[in-house]
Amino acid sequence: KELNQQRPFRILCVTILTSWGEESLPSIIKPQPISQLVQELANLVKSVGLRGLVLSGEELEILKQSGFYLVTPGIRFSDQESNDQKRVKGPKEAIQSGSSLLVVGRPIIGAKNPKEAALDFMTAIYDF
Numbered sequence: 001k002e003l004n005q006q007r008p009f010r011i012l013c014v015t016i017l018t019s020w021g022e023e024s025l026p027s028i029i030k031p032q033p034i035s036q037l038v039q040e041l042a043n044l045v046k047s048v049g050l051r052g053l054v055l056s057g058e059e060l061e062i063l064k065q066s067g068f069y070l071v072t073p074g075i076r077f078s079d080q081e082s083n084d085q086k087r088v089k090g091p092k093e094a095i096q097s098g099s100s101l102l103v104v105g106r107p108i109i110g111a112k113n114p115k116e117a118a119l120d121f122m123t124a125i126y127d128f
Contacts, residue, residue, distance in 0.1 A: 012052040013045045018074035021086035057089020064098030073103035
């Protein structure tokens with residue numbers, strides 16, 4: 001706990017992958033709603049003195065006021081393919097729901113014009 005307070009970087013703990021839905025959770029995970037699993041994992045992370053979580057946009061609201069640094073993958077516009085992602089959120093909605101940092105991969109990398117795609121995400125967040 002003490003070292004985590006002194007270091008200039010964040011250790012991020014991954015909760016439940018955005019490519020997993022409740023129907024596709026590994027059998028080793030006890031069957032319960034994903035939101036409950038994420039809350040339990042967040043409590044465990046907090047108990048060891050860490051404050052960084054990677055979680056889907058669907059679970060942001062339950063941890064919005066928790067003091068965690070929240071990193072959100074699976075960011076897509078509603079008209080984009082979700083590919084293998086089961087739990088996705090739009091960029092503006094994720095920020096409004098409490099995300100500290102967004103992870104946008106394939107919607108930018110796979111775009112015909114990646115620079116334009118990146119600007120579209122920034123515009124959606126910051127209303128340029």
